[in-house]
Amino acid sequence: xxxxxxxxxxxxxxxxxxxxxxxxxxxxxxxxxxxxxxxxxxxxxxxxxxxxxxxxxxxxxxxxxxxxxxxxxxxxxxxxxxxxxxxxxxxxxxxxxxxxxxxxxxxxxxxxxxxxxxxxxxxxxxxxxxxxxxxxxxxxxxxxxxxxxxxxxxxxxxxxxxxxxxxxxxxxxxxxxxxxxxxxxxxxxxxxxxxxxxxxxxxxxxxxxxxxxxxxxxxxxxxxxxxxxxxxxxxxxxxxxxxxxxxxxxxxxxxxxxxxxxxxxxxxxxxxxxxxxxxxxxxxx
Amino acid sequence: xxxxxxxxxxxxxxxxxxxxxxxxxxxxxxxxxxxxxxxxxxxxxxxxxxxxxxxxxxxxxxxxxxxxxxxxxxxxxxxxxxxxxxxxxxxxxxxxxxxxxxxxxxxxxxxxxxxxxxxxxxxxxxxxxxxxxxxxxxxxxxxxxxxxxxxxxxxxxxxxxxxxxxxxxxxxxxxxxxxxxxxxxxxxxxxxxxxxxxxxxxxxxxxxxxxxxxxxxxxxxxxxxxxxxxxxxxxxxxxxxxxxxxxxxxxxxxxxxxxxxxxxxxxxxxxxxxxxxxxxxxxxxxxxxxxxxxxxxxxxxxxxxxxxxxxxxxxxxxxxx
Numbered sequence: 001x002x003x004x005x006x007x008x009x010x011x012x013x014x015x016x017x018x019x020x021x022x023x024x025x026x027x028x029x030x031x032x033x034x035x036x037x038x039x040x041x042x043x044x045x046x047x048x049x050x051x052x053x054x055x056x057x058x059x060x061x062x063x064x065x066x067x068x069x070x071x072x073x074x075x076x077x078x079x080x081x082x083x084x085x086x087x088x089x090x091x092x093x094x095x096x097x098x099x100x101x102x103x104x105x106x107x108x109x110x111x112x113x114x115x116x117x118x119x120x121x122x123x124x125x126x127x128x129x130x131x132x133x134x135x136x137x138x139x140x141x142x143x144x145x146x147x148x149x150x151x152x153x154x155x156x157x158x159x160x161x162x163x164x165x166x167x168x169x170x171x172x173x174x175x176x177x178x179x180x181x182x183x184x185x186x187x188x189x190x191x192x193x194x195x196x197x198x199x200x201x202x203x204x205x206x207x208x209x210x211x212x213x214x215x216x217x218x219x220x221x222x223x224x225x226x227x228x229x230x231x232x233x234x235x236x237x238x239x240x241x242x243x244x245x246x247x248x249x250x251x252x253x254x255x256x257x258x259x260x261x262x263x264x265x266x267x268x269x270x271x272x273x274x275x276x277x278x279x280x281x282x283x284x285x
Numbered sequence: 286x287x288x289x290x291x292x293x294x295x296x297x298x299x300x301x302x303x304x305x306x307x308x309x310x311x312x313x314x315x316x317x318x319x320x321x322x323x324x325x326x327x328x329x330x331x332x333x334x335x336x337x338x339x340x341x342x343x344x345x346x347x348x349x350x351x352x353x354x355x356x357x358x359x360x361x362x363x364x365x366x367x368x369x370x371x372x373x374x375x376x377x378x379x380x381x382x383x384x385x386x387x388x389x390x391x392x393x394x395x396x397x398x399x400x401x402x403x404x405x406x407x408x409x410x411x412x413x414x415x416x417x418x419x420x421x422x423x424x425x426x427x428x429x430x431x432x433x434x435x436x437x438x439x440x441x442x443x444x445x446x447x448x449x450x451x452x453x454x455x456x457x458x459x460x461x462x463x464x465x466x467x468x469x470x471x472x473x474x475x476x477x478x479x480x481x482x483x484x485x486x487x488x489x490x491x492x493x494x495x496x497x498x499x500x501x502x503x504x505x506x507x508x509x510x511x512x513x514x515x516x517x518x519x520x521x522x523x524x525x526x527x528x529x530x531x532x533x534x535x536x537x538x539x540x541x542x543x544x545x546x547x548x549x550x551x552x553x554x555x556x557x558x559x560x561x562x563x564x565x566x567x568x569x570x571x572x573x574x575x576x577x578x579x580x581x582x583x584x585x586x587x588x589x590x591x592x593x594x595x596x597x598x599x600x601x602x603x604x605x606x
Contacts, residue, residue, distance in 0.1 A: 023408065024415075028422045030481070035426070037448055038437050053451055094331075102328035111321035117329075124336050128590055130542050130563045131583035134570040135339035135346060158331035188320045217430025219545050220563070224571050235432035239549065242436055249440050256433045267428045271421050274428070278486060279493030 038260070042066070042253035049249045065254030068245075075244060077255055079230055080237035084216055085262070087152040087233055091215040092208045094153060099162030100204065104192050106163065107170035108178070118167075125160045130220070140225060151225045152233060156215065162207050165280075169203040170196060206277035209270045213263055234259045346580035353574045365581035376569070379557070380582065383565035384589075386547075386558060391540040394476045398536045399529070402484045406491035407521075420492070424485035431482075435549025438478045439465065442550065471551040471559050478546055483539070487532050494528030495521070530601045534594055541590055562586050 041049055042065045043058040069077040105111070106118050136155055145151040173196065181191050197204070219235040226232050232240070238255050245251045267274060350361045368374035409420050426434070441448045442464035454460030464474045498521065506516045522529075544563040547553060553560040566586070570579025 017413075020408075020411070020413065024419050027405070027408075028419060031422050031426060031485075034437060034441055034448075034481070037441065041440070050446065052446070053454075054446070054448065098328040098331055101324045105321045105324035109321040109324065111318075114321070117325065120337075121332065124332075124340075126591075126594070127340065128538060128542055128587055130544070130566070131587040132336075132339040132343060133563075133567060134576050134579045134583060135342035136335060137571065138342060138346070138576065139334065139338060154331070155335040158328070158335040160332070160336065163328065188317065188324075192324070213428055217428075217432070219430060219432045220567070224567060235430055238432045238436055242439070242549070247446070249446070252436050253440065256436050259433050260429050263428045263430075264425065267425065268421075271417075271424075275420065275424060275489050278489050 035260075038253050038256055041249050042257045044250045046248055046250060050247075062250070065250030065252075068248075068251045069241070069254050069258070074229065075237070075241055076230060077234075077237060077241070077258060080232050080234045081258055083149070083152075083231065084233040084235075084259075087149060088212045088215040090149075090153045091157055092211040094157040095159050095162050095211040096204060096208055098157060099159055099166055099207065100197065100200070101192070102163050103166035103170055104196060107167045108196070109188065121160045121163050125164065133220070133224075137224060146225055147227050147231050149231075152215070152218075152222060156218070156221070157211075159211065162211065165207060165277075166200070166203055168280075169200055173199055202273065205270065206273045206280075209266060209274055210277055212266065213274075216259075216263055343580045343583060346577050347584055349577045351575070351577035351580070353576065358577075361577070365578045366585065368578065369582065369585060376578065379565065382557065383560055383562045386560055387541055387543065387562045389472060390475060390543050390547075390559075390561065391537060393472060394479050394540045394543075395533070395536050397476065397480050398483060398487060398540070399533055401480055402487035402532075403491055403525075405484060405488040406495060407517075409488065409492060410495045420485075420489070423488060426482050427486045429482075431545030432549065434478065434482050435545055438474070439550050442474050442478075465551045466554055468555060468558065471554065475543075475546050475551060475559060478550060479540070479543070487536065490532055491525065491528060494525050498524035526601065530598065534597050537593055537597065538590060541593075 040056070040058055043061050043063075045058075045060075045062040045064050048055065048058060048062070069075060102121075106114060106121075140146060140151050140155060143150075145154075177195050177199070178191050181195050186194065217235065218233075219239075222233050223236040223239065226236060229240070234255075238252075238259060241255045242252055347365055348360060348362055349358050350364070351358045368376055369380055371377060405423055409416060409423075440446070444450060444461060444463050444466070447464070449464065450460045450462060453462070462470055464470045502520045502524070503516060506520050511519065542563055543561050544567075547559040547561055548564060551559045553564070562582070566579050566582050569582065570576045
C-alpha cells in the first residue's frame with residue numbers, strides 16, 4: 001500500500017497499525033494524565049486530596065479549591081489573573097506594532113544604515129536574555145517602573161525575534177501589489193497599513209499568540225520586579241500560593257488550572273498557527 | 286532578492302518638471318527619506334533601552350562594586366571577575382557549585398531533549414488518521430508556563446501524596462522514592478519533567494525538517510535495498526543536519542538557562558545542589574545586593590555559552606566536510 005509520505009512503510013499492515021496506535025496512545029497518556037490530574041485535584045476537598053490511595057474521581061466534586069483562592073484577600077488570584085490578562089494583551093499589541101513597523105522598514109524600504117541595524121537586532125538574538133537581567137533591573141528601577149504594569153508589558157517587547165520573524169515574512173510578499181499601490185498614489189504608510197499588514201495576517205496572528213504566551217508564562221522577571229500582592233501576575237502569584245498552602249493541593253491546583261485555561265484555549269484555537277510559527281522560526285533564514 | 290522599493294527623492298522618472306510639481310516632489314522626497322527611520326523609531330527606542338543599554342550597563346557594572354544600599358560604588362577593575370576564579374574568595378565555592386549544577390543538568394537533559402523529540406517526530410511523520418490530534422497533545426504541555434509545570438510536578442512527585450509513587454506502587458515498584466529531596470532523584474526529576482514539558486517543541490521543529498527531505502531520496506535508497514535503519518542513517522540524519530544543529534544549539538542554551546524547574550520543584554535541595562547559575566546570579570545581584578559581581582557572573586556565563594555554541598557549530602561543519 002502506498003501512502004503520500006515516504007516514511008510510512010508498512011503502515012498498511014494491520015498489526016503494525018495496532019502497534020502504531022498503541023504507542024501513540026501510551027505517549028498521549030503520559031502527556032495528558034498529569035494535566036488531567038491537575039484538574040481532578042482542583043475539584044477535590046482537602047481531605048479527599050490527602051487520601052491514600054488517591055481516588056481517580058473527585059467525589060463529591062468540590063468547589064473548595066476555587067473558593068479558597070477566589071475569596072482570599074491575602075492571595076487575590078482573580079486580581080493576578082486580570083493583571084496577567086491585561087499585561088499579556090498590551091505586551092502582544094506593543095510587540096505587533098513596533099516589530100511590524102520595524103520589520104517593514106528593514107524588509108521593504110531602502111535607507112542608509114539598514115544593514116547595520118538589522119545585524120545589530122539579529123546579533124542580540126544570540127545573547128541569553130538572563131545575562132541582561134541585572135542591568136535591566138537597574139534600568140526599570142531608574143525609570144521608577146518597579147511594581148507597575150509597565151515593567152511587565154514593556155521591557156520584553158523589544159523583540160528581536162519578532163522583527164526577524166516578520167521581516168522574513170514581508171520579504172516573501174510579491175512586489176507587484178506595492179507597485180500598483182504606488183501608481184495609485186499611496187505613500188509608504190498607506191502601503192504598509194492597507195497592503196502589507198492585511199496580507200500578513202497569519203504571521204501577525206502567530207507573533208501575537210507567541211508573544212501573549214511568553215508574557216503570560218513569564219516567571220523569572222516578574223518575581224524580581226513585582227512586590228505588592230495586588231500587583232503580581234499569575235506566575236509569581238502561584239509561587240506565593242504554594243508558600244501559603246504548602247500541602248493544600250486542591251487550592252494550589254485550582255490556581256494552576258486558572259493559569260492554564262486561557263493559554264490552553266488559545267492553543268486549541270490557534271494550534272496550527274503556533275505550531276507553524278514554531279517550526280518556521282526555527283528553520284527558515 | 287533586491288525586492289526593495291526605491292524611495293530616493295530625485296529619481297529619473299520623476300513627474301514632469303513643472304516648477305510647482307518639482308517643489309512638491311522635493312518636499313515629499315524629504316519626508317520619504319525620513320520614512321524608513323520613522324518606521325523603525327518605536328522599535329529602536331525599546332531596543333535601545335532594553336536591548337543595547339543593558340549590554341553596556343552590564344559591562345560597566347561588572348567593573349564596579351555596586352551595592353544598591355550604598356551611595357559609593359567604586360571602580361574595582363577586574364576584581365569581580367578575579368573572585369570568580371580564585372579559590373580563596375568567599376563566593377568561589379557557591380559560584381562553581383552553581384556552574385556544576387547547570388552543567389550536570391545540561392549534560393543530562395540535552396541528549397534526551399534531542400533524541401526523544403526526534404523519535405516523536407518520526408512517529409508523527411507517518412500519515413495516519415488523528416495525526417494532528419496527537420501532534421497537538423504532545424505539544425500541549427509546552428504552552429504552559431514553568432510556574433504551572435513546577436507546582437504540578439512538585440505535587441505529582443510528592444513522595445507520599447504524589448501520583449508518580451502511587452502508580453509505581455500499583456505496578457509493584459518501590460513507592461517511596463524521594464523524587465525531589467534526595468540525590469540522584471532530584472536530577473532525574475528535573476530532567477524528566479523538562480523532557481515531558483518541552484519535547485513537543487523540538488518535535489515540531491524536527492517535523493518541519495523531515496518534510497523538507499525529498500521523497501525521491503527515500504525511493505532511491507529503497508531501490509538500492511537499504512533497510513529502515515540504513516535509510517534513517519543515510520537519508521534522514523544527513524537531511525536533518527541543519528535542523529539538528531538548530532535544535533542542539535537552542536536546547537543547550539535553554540537547558541543552561543534553567544531556573545524555574547529547580548526553584549519550584551526541588552527548591553535547590555538537597556542543600557543547594559540543584560541551584561543553577563541563573564538562580565545564583567539573581568540571588569547575588571538582587572538578594573545580596575551585589576549587582577557588580579552578579580554582572581561579572583552574567584558576562585562569564587554568557588561567554589561560556591558562546592564558546593559552547595561556537596564549538597557546536599564547528600563540530601557540525603567539520604562533520605559536513
